Each structure stands twice: as C-alpha cells, then as structure tokens.
Amino acid sequence: MRTLAAVATLIALTSPAFAHFQEILPSEDVLPDGGKVTVDLVFTHPMERGPTMDMAKxxxxxxxxxxxxxxxxxxxxxxxxxxxxxxxxERAIAEPGAQVLFVEPKPYWEPAENKYIVHYAKVVVDGYASGEGWDRLVGLPVEIAPLVRPTGLWTGNLFRGLVLKDGQPVPGAEIEVEWVNDGSVTPPNEAFITQVIKADDMGVFSYAMPRAGWWGFAALIDGPEAQSPDGTPAATELGALIWVKTTDMGSSK
Incomplete structure (x- = not known):
C-alpha cells in the first residue's frame, strides 16, 4: 500500500499542470460590413478542448x-x-474602427497549484475592416500591446507583442501559447499542447502561427502573495492575454 501511495504521489508531482486560458472569443475578428458580433467568455484549456472551469461573473x-x-x-x-x-x-458594431474587448475575471483558486489565477484577456474586432485603432491599450494591470495588427492575419504570419505590467515593459516575461483546437489536431505528446516562449530584454516576443484559427498568448507574471481558502500562504498568477485569429489564404473563414 505504501508503495502504491508513493507512486501515486510521484505521478501527481511529476504530471504537468496544463495551461489555463481565459478565452474572450468573438464570432469574427473583422466585420467588413459592420453588424453584430457574439463574444464568448470561457475559462478552459484550448488545445485540449477542455476541461472547462467554472467562471464566476x-x-x-x-x-x-x-x-x-x-x-x-x-x-x-x-x-x-x-x-x-x-x-x-452580443455587441452591435455600427462604426468603423477597432473595438478592443476585454475582461477582468474574478480570481480563480487552483488548489493543484496552490495559487489564484487572474487572467486579464482582450481581443480586437475591426469594424468595417478599417485597420484603425488596433493598438489602443485598455490600461489593465498586466497587458500585451500588439506590435502587429491583430486582425486580418494570414496563417503563418509572425505575431509580435510587448508585455506590460503597470504600463512598463516586462523583460524576459514567459508567454504560453495555445491554439483553440477544433478537433482536427491531436498533439503527438504533452510537449506540443502549450508552446512556451520568452520575451527579450525589452519585453517583446514573437511567434509564427502555423495553423488557421484562434491563438491565445498568455504572458504570466507573479502577482502579490495571497491567502488560500484555508488561510495558508498562496501565490497569485497574473496573466496578460491577447487573442488573434489567422486565416488560410484562399479561405473566406
């Protein structure tokens, strides 16, 4: 029994903690004729297609x-x-220009990692394919400033962003990257689920997106020390997320 318990403990300790992503995904990234856009907010594991976590209001x-x-x-x-x-x-877009949609979620307690997770997420929807205003900042505590227009991107384009905390660059920030899996891709193994990159000394990162669909970039930054629900010390993970969509050439979707 002790041996089985030790093995179970070892597995728990060595199993990877898959990335949580706060999704804020619109029905389209560009509305060439304006109109309504539907925006879904889900806290989940995109590449694995779940599980979904309860997201408080x-x-x-x-x-x-x-x-x-x-x-x-x-x-x-x-x-x-x-x-x-x-x-x-749902939001009606009746004027040209970028709509930078964002969410500040309530902290999510993750007992497996003994930490609270707060992911400030945003996405840009371009009204009337204007190409204007996409670099407006929300002013969130942690945020990714896009250095490439995050709408109208082809598959294979290089996306670049600047990681900010309190408006200042975060040198060497770690960024997790996941694709919203539509069921057409099975990762060969766990190493392929979450891509991991680092920002340079100026807080800038880049990544070439190899497949059409929605891509999430989550810059993870240590937040203030907190207390767990049982009153013991716990960590806080602040996430600066931006979502961008790529489209295959020759495709209308």
Whole structure:
C-alpha cells in the first residue's frame, strides 16, 4: 500500500499542470460590413478542448474605442458549457474602427497549484475592416500591446507583442501559447499542447502561427502573495492575454 501511495504521489508531482486560458472569443475578428458580433467568455484549456472551469461573473467586461472605455457588464448572459459556468454577450458594431474587448475575471483558486489565477484577456474586432485603432491599450494591470495588427492575419504570419505590467515593459516575461483546437489536431505528446516562449530584454516576443484559427498568448507574471481558502500562504498568477485569429489564404473563414 505504501508503495502504491508513493507512486501515486510521484505521478501527481511529476504530471504537468496544463495551461489555463481565459478565452474572450468573438464570432469574427473583422466585420467588413459592420453588424453584430457574439463574444464568448470561457475559462478552459484550448488545445485540449477542455476541461472547462467554472467562471464566476467577471469583475468587469468592457470595450475600448476611439470614444473611450465602455462597460459592457450589463450585457453579459450566462452560457454554460459542459455544466460549467461561462458567459456570452452580443455587441452591435455600427462604426468603423477597432473595438478592443476585454475582461477582468474574478480570481480563480487552483488548489493543484496552490495559487489564484487572474487572467486579464482582450481581443480586437475591426469594424468595417478599417485597420484603425488596433493598438489602443485598455490600461489593465498586466497587458500585451500588439506590435502587429491583430486582425486580418494570414496563417503563418509572425505575431509580435510587448508585455506590460503597470504600463512598463516586462523583460524576459514567459508567454504560453495555445491554439483553440477544433478537433482536427491531436498533439503527438504533452510537449506540443502549450508552446512556451520568452520575451527579450525589452519585453517583446514573437511567434509564427502555423495553423488557421484562434491563438491565445498568455504572458504570466507573479502577482502579490495571497491567502488560500484555508488561510495558508498562496501565490497569485497574473496573466496578460491577447487573442488573434489567422486565416488560410484562399479561405473566406
């Protein structure tokens, strides 16, 4: 029995902790004729297609346009997935220009890692294919500033971003990258699930996206020390996330 318990403990300690990603995914990244966009907010493991975690109602959901910041929290509707809480909103885009949609979630307690996870996520939707305003910052505590327009990207394009904390670059920041798996890809092994890259001394990173679809970039930064639900010391993981979509040449989707 002791041997079996030791083996179980060893497996638990050596098993990788797969990456959590706060999704904020619109139905389209570019609306050439304007119209409505549906935005899904799910806390999950994109490449593995789950499991989905319960996502409490966000602290704040909003959008940044040339007019400033607008709170969209009242537009949220419950949209459970596999019995887990998730959220959805619809937004009408009637003017040209980038809509920088963002979410500030409530901290998520992950007992397996003894830490709280707070992922500030954003995505850009381009109204009327304007190509304008895509580099507007939300002003989140941690944020990725895109250095490449994050809309209208072809598969294989190189995406570059600048990792910021409190508005300042984060040299050497670690960035996890995952693709939202539509079921067409089975990773050969666990090493292929989450790609990991590091920012340079200026906080800048780059990654070439090899497949069409949605890609999430999560810069992970240590947050303040916290207390676990049982009162013992715990860590806080702050995530700066941005989502970008790639499209195959010759494809209309």
């Amino acid at each position: 966000p602290v704040r959901v909003g959008v940044v346009t040339e007019k400033g910041v607008e709170d969209l929290s009242s537009s949220l509707n419950e949209a459970p997935i596999d019995g887990k809480q998730a959220w959805r909103l």
